[in-house]
Every structure is written in structure tokens, then in C-alpha cells.
Amino acid sequence: MSFVSKNSLVAMMLVLAVMLLQPSLSYAKTNEYGLPDFTELVEQNNKVVVNISTIHKKSAKSGQQQIPEQFRGMPEELFRHFFGVPPEMFQQQQEPGEDKQQVSSLGSGFIISADGYILTNNHVIEDADEIIVRMRDRKELKAELIGTDPRTDVALIKINATGLPYAKIGTSKTLKVGQWVLAIGEPFGLDYTVTHGIISALGRSLPEDTYVPFIQTDVPINPGNSGGPLFNLDGQVVGINSQIYSKSGGSMGLSFSIPIDIAMNVADQLKANGKVVRGFLGVQIQEVTSDLSESFGLSKPMGALVGEVYDNTPAKEYGIEAGDVILEFDGKLIEKSSDLPPIVGMTPINKKVSVKLIRQGKEKILTVKLTSLDKSKDLAMSSGDGQLNSNQLGATLEDLDKEWLKSNGLPYGVRVLDVVSGPAEQAGMRSGDVIVTIDFKPIKSVREFNQLLKSLPKKRSLPVRVIRNGRSVFLPLVLD
Template sequence: MTDRPTDLSSPPTPQPVRRSLLSARKFALMASVVAGLGAGLYGFSPAPDHFNVLSTAAHAQVNNEVRKVAQPVGFADIVERVKPWVISVKVNINEKVAKNDDSAEDSPFQPGSPMERFFRRFGGPDGMPPGLRGGRGGRGAVTGQGSGFFISDDGYAVTNNHVVDGADKVEVTTDDGRTFKAKVIGTDPRTDLALIKVEGGNNFPFAKLAEGKPRIGDWVLAVGNPFGLGGTVTAGIVSASGRDIGNGPYDDFIQIDAPVNKGNSGGPAFDTAGEVMGVNTAIYSPSGGSVGIAFSIPASTVKTVVAQLKDKGSVSRGWIGVQIQPVTQEIADSLGLKKADGALVAEPQADGPAAKAGIQSGDVITGVNDQPVKDARELARTIGGFAPGNSVKLTVIHKGQDKVVNLTLGQLPNTIEAKADVDRGDRGDATRGSDIPRLGLTLAPAGSVAGAGKDGVVVTEVDPKSPAAERGFKEGDVILEVAGKSVASPSEVREVLAAAKTENKNSVLIRVRSGGSSRFVAVPLAKG
């Protein structure tokens, strides 16, 4: 028996279907053998159409298996289960734009704040956040729409801070069309999360926050209220994790490519188990619509923040009182570190927990409570996850030596102090400094420049083609330390550089104060 010729004009049969066909053929063959044995043993002949009946049964089995293979697996069952948990959030904000021009309506954030800068950069053409675009509800009033989801049957729900920030009135609409008033229980601008409570209802269906972290490539379903249309579902995958979008030190966003548009802010991103892996908060959108890049707050962050908001209406975070920065490979080489891990202490705050515990500028924090710290952002998130008053154990590299520092966490200040730039209006005789050719900087003692303070040397000129310029040095910066040594004059800088060259160092670590904050910069030494 030979197989029939293959029809080359048709696409090849998928492997699972081929296996099904083979199984069906085996089934038919076995059935025919059994029928033949029956005829031989009992002395009867099968009816002429007996094998046709078997053949029909075999073909029916093949057709059923082909249908199973060919039918795509959809999300209908998951959507049917999770959709009732999602709500539309409508807000009314009075006294917002009554005395301002039209541009004041563009963004609900303070000018220059991290969220305002982010949405100006990544939001729509008008700079509005994706969850808060509406029309004016009347003179001096703004209406906006966003999304959210229930987290308990008594009406507690999660949404974005920027959706309800400053709202005088909050209404939610459930998936079955019911409308309720809601009140804001608490907000956390640093993570852009808010907790609201529906009034006058109970026994609401609610979502569960996922326990584990999603993997890149996992399916994700975004459910929300885009453009005020009501419950809408989009699907995609997790594109990346740990994203820093410049919102603040606690950035740890999940990036997804499920289409998220205006009004989706505050809505959940579900995994295929029907659990909330994240809260959609922002989109990258040059045009104002979805381009397939959206950011969600991880469920782990939502859990800790919401628990505090429910308990006391605000979030308290641990604080050690240091300015920190990433450890680049150049900085690691300058400090003699084996790996570019940890957080470099640029400057401990006076009278802060770290300063009291003996942590100094140039120290590298590599662990918290025996858990390694990968970078500066991870340190900020880890410390921020502890409550003030807790004791923590920091692993620190101090001048090349490992040591352990125990300290009690303070409370992160709720306000950010404004920091003035160095006054460059009266330059005095700053240009009398000596040129430092290997760095491309012209320097002068800080005391000779008005407003520069008494410590360090001031950068009065930067060669635009120099290594220093490539690393962000600018006129008015104050160099405080070079290679771990305090400097007060250009000649001291030259001496330290000469010593570093004698020791065959490839780069030097410079601590520089710029705009009121300090940072370390690794600058390569010119050869020759």
C-alpha cells in the first residue's frame, strides 16, 4: 500500500495534525484487524460497508483533532472572569485653571516635578498624562477619566495618584454599569498610586495581586477605560522589567506592549492566571496614542504602598540620608573594585543616619542585611521598603576595605528642598587659575569666586573636546576631591594627578558639587 502523492500546491500539514492522522490511521488499521480476526474465529464475513463505517469513525476522530489543533487559544475565559473587577474612574477638579491660561490645564503636576518632566517628554503633544485628559466641566473646573480595580469586597480600589490628585469629586462606574461615589483614602506621588473607597456598596468582586515577578515574554492583558469608552481589553506581552523612566528613585516599572491609551491609567495589567501583575501608569507616546510602549507599577510595590495607605493614609519610607550614584566601570576601576556593583555615596547628609554611623563620601554600599545591592536604584528601593525606626546592617567598602555598619533608619522627608545653582554673576578674578591640560579644565580657588563657597576649586572653563566635557563638567562646578584627597587650589589638583600618573592609574575619581548636589566622576588620564 502506497501513500497518495502529496499536493505541493497546499501548505504542509502541521506536525501535531500529522501525528493525529497517523493515530487515526492506526486506529482504523487496528479496528480492521480486529474485525478480520472476528471473521476468522467465528466464521462470518463483515458486511460490505463495515470498513466504510470504520473509515467514517476514523475520519471523524481526525477532524476533531484537527479542530483542536487549528483553533487558537484565546483570552475569553480570563476576560470574562476579571472584567467585573475593573472600574472606570471619573474625577472633577475645581479651582484648577480659573486664574491660569490654557497651558495650565496641560498637566496636573507641579512645573519641574519628575512626573511633569516625564509626561512632557513622553506624553501626548499637549504634555497631559494618559489617564487625565478631559474637557473643562465649567469655569475653573477640569474633568478627567481613568481606570482602577477593586482589591476587596468592601469597595477598596486602586488607581493612579495622577488620576485623582486634587479631585473634589470622584465617581466610579462598575462593569455592570452601576455608578458610585468614592473618596480618596490616601495617595503616594512617589509611586503614582492612590487608594480609593467606594461609598454605599458592598460585596464587590475584587482582584488578587500577583505574588511573583512576571517574566519577559509573558502574556499580559490590560483592562481599562481608554478614551472614556468603558471596559476595554487589550493583549500583549511583557517587554522588559526594571525600567527607570526618570520619575524618581523608586522607579521599577514593568514595560508592556499591550496597547494602553488615554484613560487606561490606574487600570490593571493581568497575567494569564487572572492576577494583577501591575498597575498601568504611563505610556510613551509622541502622538498621544499607543505606540506599544506602556509602563506598569509592579504588584509587589502596589502591595506595600496600598497596605500603608489603608492603614494611615500615607506612606512612610526608611531613609539613611545620603546622596548616591551608580558605580560605573570607570568608577570601579578608579576605586580598585572587582565589579561595578553597589551604590557610591556622593555625600552623606549632615546629621543623617549614615553620617552618624560613620559612612563617608566615596564609600560604596554593596549590601543591606546580607543581601547584595546591585546599583543605586536598588539601594533606594530596598531602604524605602523598610519603615522608619528599623535597624539595618549595611555592607560597605571603605577605602578598599569591607566593613559592616549598623544604623537606625530615619524617615524620608516628604518635601524636597530647593537647591540653588552656584552664583556665576560675579566672576571676580576666577580666570587667573592655571590650565589643567590633561583634563581640559581651567580652575580657580573656590574662595576667589563669589557664591562658590570656601571649599574646593571652581571650574571656570571647560574645553569642549576634553574628557572632562564628555563627562558632564561645566562652568561653575566645584571640585571637592580628587582621588580621595581634598583640594583647595589648582596646584593641589595637579599634584594629585601627577601622583596618580606615577602609580600608573588609568583614571581618577573626582567628587564635584554641581547645582547644590554632589557626585563622583571618573575621568581618564591622558597618555604620554
């Protein structure tokens, strides 16, 4: 027979008490196969998800077809998907010329406060005359548009209600590739559909969406899921489902969500001011490739390469130059060029921030104070009297007259007329490029270019700045 001392018994009881008091780390339990069971997570959160419909007031067209009687009441997007009918068939029968209302079940949203604030996508409610929110209990309420932000595709609306269940807001900063996530939404108008998957990639940059580092998942997302929440296993919203990549219009395992930290930053500004103000730097940037990394003295491809600095901008005022590689901004690491725009955008205006960069192989730290971004600006983006046929370069060049340079906003440069096999072709030069600098040295004429070639090191990658279609681009040139 074994005995337990009084002290040991007390210690065991304390451990047990702590274990009982610990909150559950996840709603999702596991089944007998070790896979997550999402039932509790869904039960806890389905009431915070809403369906969003919009009303567009239009004039009826004579001779319009109408949806057959037996199919009325079927979700519009589902009917159109299966039968391929045009949206006009969903408009109510009316006399030609009369005002009419076209109702579309467009997407999803989720409640973020007990007093009725709701987050969704801008494209869900864009140009709507009225917005209708349908709750889990089928109750329908008109919503007020608080504000939208097309740059991030976020919209904030509000219904007149109190004591509502609302979503727990998490953070997207701690997400990891491979992590389980779950979506609740209204695909094709089918209420409260639950799908799940894993995070496939983070910080995904999509065309025309430079301000959003998207969360890529393989969660099945379809039309109607837009604006709905993406949950982690703790039942916290970590993203807003926004876009899919699809050739058919349906899910192909490539879904993209707006990080909740960005969405909530936008929501807070819309709630306070009705608009979003972003920090503005004033540079055009490009990716640092493996070839360019050697040219700029980097051990590996990293950072955002400044291709051009615009006049009358913070970047110009505080000393950022074309050819700089920005490695850190406001203490945040810039691993790739697409990391910079959203970080700049979320930085408060007039804030002084530290910018760590590499300039001609040497590290520098600058202090920059940001201004606000206008709609016309981007945060951080992406004939002559002589010719030379350079066999060493593999390109034919020509001088440019002062008038042409002035009209194109260039202080100097030589134009590439033709590219043949050789270092220029390997670097990616094209006919029409204007070479401005090589190895950070200005090129003012074909003669200067020819002289400079003789002194440049061979078998080493050198940065060449060219102007291509009005944009500044750096290329890696290796001379034989």
C-alpha cells in the same frame, strides 16, 4: 496479551488522582497555534475592574461653547481625541456665574477587597470634589477618598458595598522579561477594553519617579487605562497601569506599570493611617559607569555610588561617606543606582538594616537605622588667589577663598575655569566644576593639586569628586 500488576495499577491511579487535584497553573489556555487564549482570564476578572469618573465644581464662563447635541453621551476623551475640542465644551450649559459641575471620565481602577476598597492612580482622582465609580453592571456609586501617595501615583478609594468580587493580588518580584501580561481598562472611556503584550523590561526608572521601579510592557495602553490592573496569566494583578511614552497621546508600545508589591504596601499604609511613611537614608547617588567601576575597584558596573551625604541624616550618623558604593541594602542586591530609592522607601522606619558597600576598594558592612522621609527630603538621590594651567590635566584651575567655600557649604576645593583637549575633557569635567577630591585625597589649593598630580598613578582610572550646580558628582580621570 499484557497484564498490569496490582501494585502498578494502584500507582497509576495515585498519579492520576494527583493530576486531577492539581490546580490550574494558568487561566490562559493555548489555541491551535500555541498562542495564549485569554478568554477565561478575562471572564474571571472583568468584574473586578471599574470605571472612575470625577466631578470638579467650577464657575461657568460666559460665552462658553457647548458640545453639539448629536454628540452628547459620547465618551469625552474619545470625542476630544478625534475632534480636537477643548474640555470646556463638555461643561453643562448654565447661566454665567452659577456653580457648575464638570464631569470627566478619567480612568480605571480595580477592587481589592469584598468590602469595597479600590486601587487606582493618584493622577486619576487628584483634586476631585467627588469620585464616581461605575461597576461592570453599570451601577454607579460615590467613592470615599481614603488616601493618596503622589510619590508612587497610587490612590486608595472605597465604595459602600459588600460581597464584591475582588482581584487576586500576585507579586511583581517574580516577573520576567518576555512574560505575557494583560490589561483591562477604559481607554478613551470605552468600557472594559482588553489588551495584551509582554513585559519589555523591569526596574525602569523614569524622571521624577525615583521611588517606583516601573514594569515596562508593550501592552497597548491609552488615556483612560490609568489605574487599571495588569494581570499575569494566572489571573493575578502584578501591576497598576500608570504611564505611557507617546508623541501622539496614544499607545506607542511603551507602557509603564507600578509593581503591585509597592502599590499594596502603599494601600496598606493608607488604609491604616491615611498616609504613607517612608524610610529615609539621606544620600545623593549616581550610576556607576564602566569607567567609574575601575576607579572604585569593582569588577563590573554595579551598585549605587554615593555622591554626597547630607547632614543630620541616618547616612551621616552611621558612617556612610561620599565615594562609597552601596552594593546591598537590607540584604537586597543593588545592581544599579535606581534600585536603591524604592528599597529604602519600603523599609520600615527605625529598622536597623545592614548596608554592604565598597570604600576605596575595600568591602565594609555598616548597620544603619532609618528615620522617616519628610516631603522636603529625598530618600537617596541623584574667587581665588592663584591659577594653574595644567597641560597634564587639560584644564585651567583657580583657588577659592574661604568665604566662598563657606557660603557654598564646602570645606575645600578648586574651581575649573576652562577645559581643553586632555584627560579632564575625557573625564567629563566642565568649566565651573569645583574639584573636591582626587582618588579620595582632598584638594585644598591649586598648589596641592599640582603636587598630587605628580604622585598619582598613570593609565589607571581615578575617582574625581566635583561639585556641579550644587550637586556632588564623581568622574573617572585617567592621567596620561
